[in-house]
């Protein structure tokens with residue numbers, strides 16, 4: 289039996305995402321022999337590039353070791369480049385010819401196609417239309433299309449895009465990437481909840497006081513401020529990455545591990561989320577730290593020449609969401625994300641309520657917290673009270689700590705993209721965003737984004753914890769800083 293051939297085509301092959309993420313990911317998967325045997329990679333872009341030039345653009349991000357040189361050469365021999373326009377059939381016909389050649393070389397077994405659109409939204413529609421007309425499988429193999437956000441700018445534009453895609457492809461051909469779904473700890477959420485009897489019975493409004501989902505970065509938007517200013521932190525991170533985490537934390541147990549069952553449950557959570565009130569939101573924008581004359585000063589958002597002087601685009605946002613269902617009514621889900629903060633960190637913090645009938649001196653008992661640290665240093669830890677060891681009677685807070693770096697020393701945790709690419713090869717859509725899911729997420733955030741257009745974000749310093757009002761908002765919703 290001959291192995292079926294596959295082709296992975298990268299549209300936007302000369303762009304930033306392709307060189308920094310997509311090619312390195314393909315290389316690592318290839319190097320570790322995780323891809324099907326007979327796979328070829330094709331880059332497609334408008335510029336006249338030789339394969340040598342394309343290679344030069346991604347090579348340094350691939351981190352090829354000396355001992356891997358031979359495998360690297362084999363990888364490169366499987367790479368090709370097609371120059372073509374995005375709105376003209378000619379290039380797509382060349383691509384189709386190239387794929388036909390792969391079929392001939394594989395004893396005429398039809399080629400499975402993965403098309404990755406690492407492209408700006410402005411050419412999305414053209415490329416997909418051309419693909420549909422010129423580059424589809426003929427029924428004895430499959431075609432899957434992978435797309436990257438932004439999936440529209442608001443509910444309306446997202447619907448236009450989704451309708452367009454639905455005219456061309458079936459839902460099971462569409463793979464909308466949200467790379468947070470590929471992260472180890474995000475994938476672990478379901479196992480923790482549904483694989484341990486201890487958590488699920490307490491996973492509700494009777495026991496949980498609040499859920500805090502945090503995304504912080506310690507760098508600003510330099511290099512991509514042009515894109516960022518059109519989008520802002522809510523579209524860039526909150527509406528997708530943080531909402532995906534929220535739905536996994538909040539959803540009911542799905543009927544099975546099947547992609548449709550899981551995504552059905554996520555959609556139910558989104559449907560139950562109430563409108564976000566402006567008073568439950570804090571937005572911020574970072575300014576430079578230090579004096580303008582100071583050479584080591586990190587510049588503020590608006591100091592960037594790509595950002596308009598009067599930009600009101602938030603680089604920090606906190607929003608408190610409420611899920612109106614039997615499990616969660618009254619429990620605030622606090623989403624918080626920001627650029628240019630004091631640290632780089634992403635985590636989920638489930639804060640339990642104060643114990644009832646406290647018998648210890650007032651204030652001694654801290655709240656139990658279950659923390660799932662997505663990055664850096666993946667960990668799950670439970671902050672809990674214990675007797676202070678020794679002669680005394682006092683209590684203190686301690687941790688039950690599962691740090692992956694010590695418990696799973698010898699396991700390499702794959703990059704999110706590696707896992708997600710493999711899932712596309714396998715045809716698993718569990719970790720990809722379904723059309724209705726996207727639609728409901730936009731329904732929640734579009735009205736808020738419209739209201740925020742008139743709001744001037746609070747300034748915060750590069751390297752700080754963000755606007756102080758955010759802590760205030762958390763306290764108002766019952767979050768307790770345990771220190």
Ligand code: BG6
Nearest residue numbers: 467468505524525529634663704
């Ligand atoms: C991207 C956002 O989706 O995620 C970026 O556009 C952000 O603004 C990035 O920096 C964060 O991803 P990671 O995997 O580095 O946490």
